[in-house]
Amino acid sequence: MSERTIANRERRPSRRHFLQAGAAVAGGAALGATPGAADTGNLPPNIPEWMKAPGAPMGDQPYGTPSVYEKGVVKNISKTLPQYLSASGRTPLQELDGIITPNGLFYERHHGGVPTIDPAQHRLMLHGLVDRPLIFAMDDIRRFPSQSRIHFIECSGNPVYTKPYGKTASDLVGLVSCAEWTGVMLKDVLDEAGLQKEAKWLVAEGADAAAMTRSIPIEKCLDDAMLVYSQNGERLRPQQGYPLRLLLPGFEGNMNIKWLRRLKAAAEPVYSREETSKYTDLMPDGTAREFTFTMEAKSIILRPSGGQKLNDTGFHEISGIAWSGHGKIKRVEVSVDDGKSWQTAKLQEPVLTRALTRFRLPWQWDGTPAVIQSRAIDETDYVQPTLAELLAVRGVNHYYHNNAIWPWRITANGEVSNALA
Amino acid sequence: MRWLRSHVALLAAVIAGLAAAAQAEESFHIGRAATPGEIKGWDIDIGHDGSNLPPGSGNVERGRVVVSEQCAACHGADGQGGVGDRLVGGQGTLAGAKPVRTVGSYWPYAPTLFDYIRRAMPQNAPQSLSDEDVYAVSAYILNLNGLVPADAVLDAKTLAAIKMPNRDNFVSDPRPDVR
Numbered sequence: 001m002s003e004r005t006i007a008n009r010e011r012r013p014s015r016r017h018f019l020q021a022g023a024a025v026a027g028g029a030a031l032g033a034t035p036g037a038a039d040t041g042n043l044p045p046n047i048p049e050w051m052k053a054p055g056a057p058m059g060d061q062p063y064g065t066p067s068v069y070e071k072g073v074v075k076n077i078s079k080t081l082p083q084y085l086s087a088s089g090r091t092p093l094q095e096l097d098g099i100i101t102p103n104g105l106f107y108e109r110h111h112g113g114v115p116t117i118d119p120a121q122h123r124l125m126l127h128g129l130v131d132r133p134l135i136f137a138m139d140d141i142r143r144f145p146s147q148s149r150i151h152f153i154e155c156s157g158n159p160v161y162t163k164p165y166g167k168t169a170s171d172l173v174g175l176v177s178c179a180e181w182t183g184v185m186l187k188d189v190l191d192e193a194g195l196q197k198e199a200k201w202l203v204a205e206g207a208d209a210a211a212m213t214r215s216i217p218i219e220k221c222l223d224d225a226m227l228v229y230s231q232n233g234e235r236l237r238p239q240q241g242y243p244l245r246l247l248l249p250g251f252e253g254n255m256n257i258k259w260l261r262r263l264k265a266a267a268e269p270v271y272s273r274e275e276t277s278k279y280t281d282l283m284p285d286g287t288a289r290e291f292t293f294t295m296e297a298k299s300i301i302l303r304p305s306g307g308q309k310l311n312d313t314g315f316h317e318i319s320g321i322a323w324s325g326h327g328k329i330k331r332v333e334v335s336v337d338d339g340k341s342w343q344t345a346k347l348q349e350p351v352l353t354r355a356l357t358r359f360r361l362p363w364q365w366d367g368t369p370a371v372i373q374s375r376a377i378d379e380t381d382y383v384q385p386t387l388a389e390l391l392a393v394r395g396v397n398h399y400y401h402n403n404a405i406w407p408w409r410i411t412a413n414g415e416v417s418n419a420l421a
Numbered sequence: 422m423r424w425l426r427s428h429v430a431l432l433a434a435v436i437a438g439l440a441a442a443a444q445a446e447e448s449f450h451i452g453r454a455a456t457p458g459e460i461k462g463w464d465i466d467i468g469h470d471g472s473n474l475p476p477g478s479g480n481v482e483r484g485r486v487v488v489s490e491q492c493a494a495c496h497g498a499d500g501q502g503g504v505g506d507r508l509v510g511g512q513g514t515l516a517g518a519k520p521v522r523t524v525g526s527y528w529p530y531a532p533t534l535f536d537y538i539r540r541a542m543p544q545n546a547p548q549s550l551s552d553e554d555v556y557a558v559s560a561y562i563l564n565l566n567g568l569v570p571a572d573a574v575l576d577a578k579t580l581a582a583i584k585m586p587n588r589d590n591f592v593s594d595p596r597p598d599v600r
Contacts (some may be wrong), residue, residue, distance in 0.1 A: 063542040072490055080521050082504050086544075112544065125460065126455070127455055133454065133486075134453065135455045136450040136452040137450065143449065144449060192450075192452060193497055209541070264466065272466065272533065272536065272537070273533055276527075276533055277522065283592075285589045286516030288527075293594070293595040385599040389599045393598050
């Protein structure tokens, strides 16, 4: 274990994990008499157990799943939600590398459960202020010229402004994920119907039990909006809108209507419940901001982050993610001295517009308590604010669009926790 | 010379014709026409001004019955909330430390109530209530909030005419608002 300079306790293969793993291996390959012995018996100079017998045969997993030792890497779903039909589940960000979220770990938010939709019986209706109201089957949608683009989607309440603040990075900002999406440009589909000049908004509606509805400004629809049917190369997962979802890069997650069944061109927004009583941002003076679409620049250090532990002093790579709904990340700055000074982190190429961007900074930890944090600057030169700055303007009841810098506290024994909690 | 000129003109006309044809081909001819009947069945959204509200009406008393049967388990018989959102009260609290956002205190448009109840409620059986019952439940909830009298009958016209107390308190997005 001393070889691991950083370890998440929950993830480290434990004795019990090993027992479960042994039981799960098909054919019951010889796994040693006792797990305790195997813990060391597989290390040099011994021959590891898994080299002494064939492994699982081809076809053992027609659809591959992660190693049994990664069982703990699952969506972060609270066990104390008031209900689970209109609810969210978070991506375990601190367990992942790179910028692409695996499909099974992409965050979820739905408002009336996850429907099971037969794609052969799914239709997209396009009507309202158009010259030719149209209906498309999924086969029709897939005939349009296709595009693949990498974009994040983020829930607008990620996190809220009120305590208690989360313990881990996932607790705090696990309602953001990033994927390569494949589909068609919405503009191409709208051109097919002939948008009338009075059409300033599209009312988008899902085929779920919430018939989730949001109004989208037409400028976005004609810019980079897409109708997507695939995610990271395979068809959308049901939780992500199978068979068809709207993708509005950089706009708050709930507007990326899943299970998309209808687009109505209109002169005005519909002012649906989801854009009046929900997803509006209450200010301290009692007014509320409406149609706050864009997710502003944000970043978070994932390694080391809350719940992890530095087991040794010396070299540690600080690594995290940054993103902006306004475009590309221009720079990420990291402070390891509680905000007194800031260093520029290295950005992993490619840096893509409205996508997660991985940043890294080499760091020598001397074993003294430290507070580390990151701040993102996007291509508009907007600088990610502190929580105090946001609270001073928006108060604690604003609920949505909290993009605060989030510091982590490291104690002398290496334990990492939320510095603002 | 005249011969040449006329042929050049003809050639230009042919090229222009080809260009127009190419432009027409930019349409992919994908999908089929949606019929009025198909659109009518799916076009369920109600404008904030009440546009697209269906015929029919419902009263507060009928709403009380429907709510007790279909809604009370989550929202309480008097809309006080539970697993589901609180629907009643909170007027005057939005600028306070603990704002209570309900239909009465927060929602800007009454027709949205019809839209949302019909499309998404009750949670276990959305789009199952008759339009009359949706009007009735809307009337009951608005009555609990003191926005219509106990003998109110709501239809497309009367629902759209209700002015919600918080209607004028929404502002557009001023961000970036920090730095």
